[in-house]
Amino acid sequence: xxxxxxxxxxxxxxxxxxxxxxxxxxxxxxxxxxxxxxxxxxxxxxxxxxxxxxxxxxxxxxxxxxxxxxxxxxxxxxxxxxxxxxxxxxxxxxxxxxxxxxxxxxxxxxxxxxxxxxxxxxxxxxxxxxxxxxxxxxxxxxxxxxxxxxxxxxxxxxxxxxxxxxxxxxxxxxxxxxxxxxxxxxxxxxxxxxxxxxxxxxxxxxxxxxxxxxxxxxxxxxxxxxxxxxxxxxxxxxxxxxxxxxxxxxxxxxxxxxxxxxxxxxxxxxxxxxxxxxxxxxxxxxxxxxxxxx
Amino acid sequence: xxxxxxxxxxxxxxxxxxxxxxxxxxxxxxxxxxxxxxxxxxxxxxxxxxxxxxxxxxxxxxxxxxxxxxxxxxxxxxxxxxxxxxxxxxxxxxxxxxxxxxxxxxxxxxxxxxxxxxxxxxxxxxxxxxxxxxxxxxxxxxxxxxxxxxxxxxxxxxxxxxxxxxxxxxxxxxxxxxxxxxxxxxxxxxxxxxxxxxxxxxxxxxxxxxxxxxxxxxxxxxxxxxxxxxxxxxxxxxxxxxxxxxxxxxxxxxxxxxxxxxxxxxxxxxxxxxxxx
Numbered sequence: 338x339x340x341x342x343x344x345x346x347x348x349x350x351x352x353x354x355x356x357x358x359x360x361x362x363x364x365x366x367x368x369x370x371x372x373x374x375x376x377x378x379x380x381x382x383x384x385x386x387x388x389x390x391x392x393x394x395x396x397x398x399x400x401x402x403x404x405x406x407x408x409x410x411x412x413x414x415x416x417x418x419x420x421x422x423x424x425x426x427x428x429x430x431x432x433x434x435x436x437x438x439x440x441x442x443x444x445x446x447x448x449x450x451x452x453x454x455x456x457x458x459x460x461x462x463x464x465x466x467x468x469x470x471x472x473x474x475x476x477x478x479x480x481x482x483x484x485x486x487x488x489x490x491x492x493x494x495x496x497x498x499x500x501x502x503x504x505x506x507x508x509x510x511x512x513x514x515x516x517x518x519x520x521x522x523x524x525x526x527x528x529x530x531x532x533x534x535x536x537x538x539x540x541x542x543x544x545x546x547x548x549x550x551x552x553x554x555x556x557x558x559x560x561x562x563x564x565x566x567x568x569x570x571x572x573x574x575x576x577x578x579x580x581x582x583x584x585x586x587x588x589x590x591x592x593x594x595x596x597x598x599x600x601x602x603x604x605x606x607x608x609x610x611x612x613x614x615x616x617x618x619x620x621x622x623x624x625x626x627x628x629x630x631x
Numbered sequence: 632x633x634x635x636x637x638x639x640x641x642x643x644x645x646x647x648x649x650x651x652x653x654x655x656x657x658x659x660x661x662x663x664x665x666x667x668x669x670x671x672x673x674x675x676x677x678x679x680x681x682x683x684x685x686x687x688x689x690x691x692x693x694x695x696x697x698x699x700x701x702x703x704x705x706x707x708x709x710x711x712x713x714x715x716x717x718x719x720x721x722x723x724x725x726x727x728x729x730x731x732x733x734x735x736x737x738x739x740x741x742x743x744x745x746x747x748x749x750x751x752x753x754x755x756x757x758x759x760x761x762x763x764x765x766x767x768x769x770x771x772x773x774x775x776x777x778x779x780x781x782x783x784x785x786x787x788x789x790x791x792x793x794x795x796x797x798x799x800x801x802x803x804x805x806x807x808x809x810x811x812x813x814x815x816x817x818x819x820x821x822x823x824x825x826x827x828x829x830x831x832x833x834x835x836x837x838x839x840x841x842x843x844x845x846x847x848x849x850x851x852x853x854x855x856x857x858x859x860x861x862x863x864x865x866x867x868x869x870x871x872x873x874x875x876x877x878x879x880x881x882x883x884x885x886x887x888x889x890x891x892x893x894x895x896x897x898x899x900x901x902x903x904x905x906x907x908x
Contacts, residue, residue, distance in 0.1 A: 346732070349811050353728035357721035358740060360780035365747040368755035368762055375758050382761065431647050436640055444894055445651040448658065451890045451897070453840035455858035456879040459865055460661050463872045469673035471660055503654070508901065515902035535639075564751050567842045571862050585753055585843075592757045593847060602757045609754045 376602035383596070393603035403604065405579060406587045407611075409494065413583060414562040416498040421558055424502060425509035426551070430539065432510070433517040443514070447507040454504070454567035461500035462487060462572050487573050490580035497568050497581055504568075505561070509554045516550025517543065548627040556619055563612045584608050658883070665689070665877035672872055688877035700878060702853055703860035707839060707882070710775045710856055714838040717776070719831050722785030723823075727815050729786075730793040731801075741790070744783045752843070760847050774848040775856065779838060785830040788903065792826040793819060829900035832893045839886055857882040 376393055380386035397403050432443055449457060464471050465486035473483030487496040520543065528538045566585035569575060575582035575590075584604065592601035635643070659679070667678070668685035692700040729741055759778060760769075768774045796819065804814050820827065845859040855863065861878050868874050890897065 347734075350728055350732050350734050353724045353732075353811075353815075354740070357725035357744075357781045357786060360721070360778070361744060361747065361783070364759060364762075364778035365755065365781065365783075366743065368758040369747070369750055371758040371762070372755055375761070382764065428647075428650060431643055431650070434635070434640070434643060436644055438644070439647075442647050442651050443898075444891075445655050447894075447898070448887070448890070449654060451836055451840075451886050452883055453842065453858045453886070455840075455842055455861045456661075456883055459861065459875050459879050460657050462865075463664065463876065464657060464660065466872075468870075469675075469677065469872075471677055474675065474677055503657070507654070511898060511901045560751065564753055566753075570842075570846075571865065588753060588757070589843070589847070592760070598757055598761065605754050605757065609751060612751065 372602045373606065375598055376606055378599045380598045381596035382598060386599075389599070393599045394607065396600055397604045397607060402579075402582070403584070403587060406582045406584045409581060410563060410565065410583045412494055413498060413501075413565050414559065416495065417501050417562050417565075418555070418558055420498065420502045421505050421509055422551070422555060424506045425513055425554065426547075428506065428510045429513035429517055430543070432514055443511075446510055449504045450507045450511075452504070455571050457500060457504045458568045458571035461496070461503070465496050465499070488577060490577050493573050493577060493580045497565075497572055500568055500572065501565070505558065509558060512554050512557075513547065513550050516547050520546045545628045549629060552619070552623050552627050556616055559615060559619070560612055563608060563615075661876045661883075662880055664872055665880045667873050669871065669873055672870075685873075688871075688873040689881075691874060692877055692881070698864065699852055699855075700860065700881065703855050703857045704881065706772075706854060707857040708885075710772065711835050711838040713772075713776050714779045715831050715834040717780045718782035718785055718834040719827060721780055722782050722789050722830060723820060723827065724815070725786045726789035726793050727811075727819060729790050731811065731814075744781075744786050748783045748787065756843065756847060763848060769848050770850045770854060772854070775838075775845060778844075782830070782834055785834060788826060788830055788900065789823070791903075792823050796822055825896065825899070828893060829896040829903075832889065832896050833900055835889060836886060836897075 377388060377390060378386040379389045379393075428446055432439055432446070465473075467473060467483070467485045467488055470483075470486070472486070476483040484492040487493045524542050524546070525538060528542050533541065564585050565583050566589070569581050569583050569586050570589075573581045575586050585608070588601045588604050588608070591597045591604060663679055663681060664672070665688055666684050666686060667681040668683065668687065671678070671681065671685075692698055725744070729737060763769050763774050763778065768777065800822075801814050801818055804818055809817075840858060841856070842858045842862070845856050846862070849855055849859060852860070852863065857878075861875070861882060864878055865875055
């Protein structure tokens with residue numbers, strides 16, 4: 338039985354909780370569930386919807402455009418992940434020091450992270466521009482005839498990968514740096530006394546103890562890579578000749594250009610299923626390489 | 632770590648400094664290009680310090696009525712600040728409810744908050760658009776602000792922080808006859824300033840830089856936020872790089888200012904989100 342006090346307490350809980358919980362239900366949980374339902378409909382918002390079962394999924398899975406977008410997304414991921422992770426790890430190892438001025442440099446490496454994707458994409462589009470772009474000018478100094486970058490189907494995806502690595506490196510670096518700084522000093526001392534050199538210490542002490550952080554940034558970076566959109570939209574709009582079309586870009590095009598709400602929802606659920614599968618696989622294989630302290 | 636030999640420290644700082652050029656130079660180049668006259672843009676070799684320095688791109692951006700850059704700046708500020716205030720407030724209140732009351736379903740509701748963190752926004756973008764269409768909110772400030780009121784990541788961070796606050800003060804306050812609202816506003820909030828600053832900065836950066844959602848719900852040029860406006864400029868003035876990068880410079884300045892001012896809180900927040908993993 339709820340007495341007066343009970344009602345008062347319930348009211349207080351509601352007062353504190355509902356301002357966040359109601360919007361969460363309305364604008365996150367409900368659309369999530371609703372998108373499953375929408376993915377079973379044929380619906381362009383202009384005519385009444387029609388229930389068509391799993392047909393949207395079939396359409397998407399047999400659509401060569403979707404295959405191309407999925408392959409391009411994987412291409413992006415295969416290029417982006419190793420570069421951004423190895424780059425972030427190297428910079429984190431370099432910055433893990435008590436030297437003066439380190440904080441200043443850490444800030445510089447982090448600057449692209451706080452910059453919006455639209456700005457970064459425009460900036461790199463200009464730097465990589467085949468006409469008047471700085472990168473090709475710099476390559477020219479070394480006698481290299483730079484490619485057409487985002488105007489060339491072969492080089493468009495590498496251009497996007499390059500800009501993305503530049504933008505995201507600082508974020509991953511910072512998480513790895515936090516992991517590095519939580520490794521107890523005594524372990525290094527012990528290794529040093531045992532006569533381990535710097536490489537040996539990195540390989541036998543730092544890397545094993547850092548594996549939980551590495552797993553975390555790998556999963557985050559992978560999830561982000563599957564959803565790549567902003568940079569593609571601004572730099573190439575999926576072109577030239579579909580060379581950089583990616584899944585999210587197809588979702589947006591299907592929904593908001595062609596009004597195919599059901600197909601777009603089905604596509605985003607397929608993407609989500611792929612992301613989930615990869616994440617679960619990562620977590621499953623972590624036992625083979627991730628060390629957790631006792 | 633520990634004490635390094637001098638040559639190791641010297642090598643380390645040299646590599647760091649050289650690497651940082653790669654991350655700083657594009658920004659320098661952005662400002663330089665934004666101050667270059669249109670006719671000089673494609674001249675070789677490119678000039679780091681434009682000769683002559685030419686501010687016409689900025690003048691055009693603010694003076695040309697078909698380019699409502701001033702509006703975009705205002706829109707971005709209105710949206711980001713509103714979202715930030717709402718998110719910080721609702722997150723702190725929810726975190727207080729989760730950590731200071733025990734009630735049936737608490738665990739489940741908390742997991743629901745965390746679950747939405749795991750599901751990418753793109754899964755809900757289509758139905759959320761349809762929902763706002765039914766609510767008649769498309770193409771308005773409301774479309775940019777109201778769906779963002781809840782911030783699961785903020786609830787999570789503040790939940791962890793509130794758990795760690797010492798309880799003695801609160802218990803003393805209750806004995807003195809204070810209610811929950813007073814304990815929340817006059818004790819818990821002031822004691823959690825650093826983490827609240829972290830949540831606020833994350834919230835602000837998130838909406839300042841948001842692109843996909845404004846792209847989907849905003850049509851009128853007068854309601855665009857900076858990223859959206861910039862992207863619309865880039866499809867109109869394909870090769871006017873001085874104009875585009877002047878716009879980019881203007882949209883970067885506030886966020887860089889926030890970053891320099893609040894660097895500690897940002898770095899702390901990222902580090903915290905990593906350590907939970």
